[in-house]
Amino acid sequence: MNAPAMKTNTQAVTRSVFPTFEQVFQGFAGQIGMLREMAPPPSLPAERRVARAIDTLVEETNADEAVWLESCIHCGQCTNACHFFLATGEAKYAPMRKMDLYRRVYQREISPLRWWYRLVTRAVQLADLEAAQELVYDACSECGRCAMVCPMGIDTASLVHHMRSALVAAELVPPELAALRMEQKHRHTVFGASAEALRTMVETIGEHHGVAIPLDKERAEVMVLSSAVDLVANGNGLLATARVMNHLGVDWTICSDAYESANFGLLSGDMALWEELVDPIVAAAERVGAKTLVIAECGHAYPALRWNPMLHGGDLPFEMSFMSEYLGRQARAGNLRLRPLKGRVTFHDPCKTGRRGGAFEEPRALLAAMDADLVELPANKEYNWCCGGGAGIFLLERATRLRDEAFKIKMRQVDETGAEAVIVSCASCRLNFEAGRVKNQWNKRVESLVELVADHLIDDEPVRAEGVAA
CATH class of the missing domain: 1.10.1060 (Fumarate Reductase Iron-sulfur Protein; Chain B, domain 2)
Incomplete structure (x- = not known):
């Protein structure tokens, strides 16, 4: 199924038919509670x-x-x-x-x-x-x-x-991670997000927003991954990604046989499953001839793909890039036309893409392209403090006390900046920040970087700087 080319009117798609992220968080909290009952019991002496x-x-x-x-x-x-x-x-x-x-x-x-x-x-x-x-x-x-x-x-x-x-x-393995590990291993879904759910979401975005998503193209220069958060609860991330990619005018696709960024092999510690889940993504990128694989706003997906043991044998014919990395490079090349971002903001560096991956300047290039009033956290970039929910901790009920206490460090640091909103580029961080915001009745907004970029696009014809690759 190849979606036809379609010019995107960014002004017409500002209001989404999808639920707010706060509503998404409430729904996910309920699903996480159900996971504890789904975990398999030990079978060995x-x-x-x-x-x-x-x-x-x-x-x-x-x-x-x-x-x-x-x-x-x-x-x-x-x-x-x-x-x-x-x-x-x-x-x-x-x-x-x-x-x-x-x-x-x-x-x-x-x-x-x-x-x-x-x-x-x-x-x-x-x-x-x-x-x-x-x-x-x-x-x-x-x-x-x-x-x-x-x-x-x-x-x-x-x-x-x-x-x-x-x-x-x-x-x-803790029951929440164990249940999701077994679901992804045997059903190839996460929270029920399937290839059919992806197709349905693509059709919904096209029908209600007039935004084309090229699904399952035979050849494309850029292959983009999505996540379960988009497919089972909130399509705003996928919608935003499509708007930005179409604005850039790049040759891109999403593959229905290799779309999921989350990897519960990595999170649980199942090395064999970690490799098994990466294999179809690599195969699909090679099949479509992608020069770049763009990883969705999913922090642990970055090391799951960039540093998977399966990939140590040699070079791949494509580059792997986190969403904020990819868009930051496009902003530096002058390929993104963005309106100014109002209000004072701060940015939270995800541990896996920042301290462990070195992707610090690209997200800041995006904020600079929006002329953002960015106030850095007291400890930022490689010294950034974890939000407390990484490596699957945001899913674990029994880790609630630890997670809540650790999050207060982030709250104090954000408050020090005087920012009205904290911007994140990782869905796990966003869920954990939202949980902390609700629990502490915190007066800060939590924003997705890719969604902010999409909401601040200037509706012009796509322009690519000469000599800049997709």
């Missing part, structure tokens, strides 16, 4: 679950992990960088503590002195793995801030992710 966890850690421990596990000098520098520790003051949430169980497995199973450690340390039990759940799922968003201050260069976030892999093997 305790001894087997423990053995599988240990085997997983042994298999995933290479030279880097061994050095990190051997190098910690317990200086405590990482505690000052962790939002969960600072928000609660509880020692168990210090990043260095999150490595303790992994270190014990390493010492007993792999280290040069394993014969000694087997004499002086006890074997890992299922209760140890159960206790580790809170530390590696609820109390670590894998934001990477602790690695910045570690004098030994330890990447605690990577070690935590290996622990998540071990807990997958031990059938100890």
